[in-house]
Amino acid sequence: MFKQFILVFLFVIAGSKTNPVFSQGVTESQHLVDHKPLMNEVWKTFDTMLYKVNKVNGKTVYTPYFPSKLVKLDGTSVELQGYMVPLKAGLRHNRFLLSVLPVQQCMFCGQNGIPPMVEVTLSDNNKVWLKENPVIVKGYVKLNEKDRSRVEIFIRDAALLKQ
Template sequence: MRKHSLLLIGLVLGLTTFGQDFNGWKTLSKVTVEKRFDETLNFEIDYPTFSDEVKKLDGKVIELEGWMIPLEELQGESYFVLSSLPFANCFFCGGAGPETVAEVFAKEKIKFTEKRIKVRGKLKINADDPLKLMYILQEAEIVN
């Protein structure tokens, strides 16, 4: 009996440790941001320094859950911005930092929704181009 109990406890502990979903936004938050003056743009911009954990994800397929930013001209297209937070709290609205949003380039057009969605795509981290967000999901698709 004791042997079965230990086996059951081991299985439960294993499931709770290894069975948890990857928390993409929590991992992507492991970045520091430094403001620097950009002479080309003529104002201060955020330059990220990514943790080793984030760097390891560059080029890997990941899943992120979040909300589509309702930019009128982008609705229904294959390009949109995904926020880890609802629109009222997103980075563009002053409630969070630039690590809470990602540019999404979808394989196919995705209809705009105000509901939370999950997307899967190949992560590209961006430390150099100030005209793009620091996280970019390429070849993305909706996950049901």
């Protein structure tokens, strides 16, 4: 298993050095202009969430901590642009994760740690087709510090504004 991981890792590293986009005459600076980051003030506020680390019965427990700026968003309506990340197999979804990075890009690669993701639940049990391009959702923020089987930040009663 470890050998397979190392082989995949080396393949990814080798592939990143021969990026076909850059080999076709597109410079890295032009690529950065063409690929606009999806981060906005809401995403930046979501990214302020931290974890408190405690020991409970000898186990390390991570509890979400929401700074006051993030607490102020709880219950408010927000619009977010991001990439759909499915929570289960299928082409149509009512619940999915929204990320600032596409699902094809390694969520753990890059700078400044893991980017924020939120769980989106569409209103009225609506289901939408999984998209590869960024979508815009509008819904209400719900902070979750209790249910450890789900993510810490939800967008509930959401609608897709851009598909």
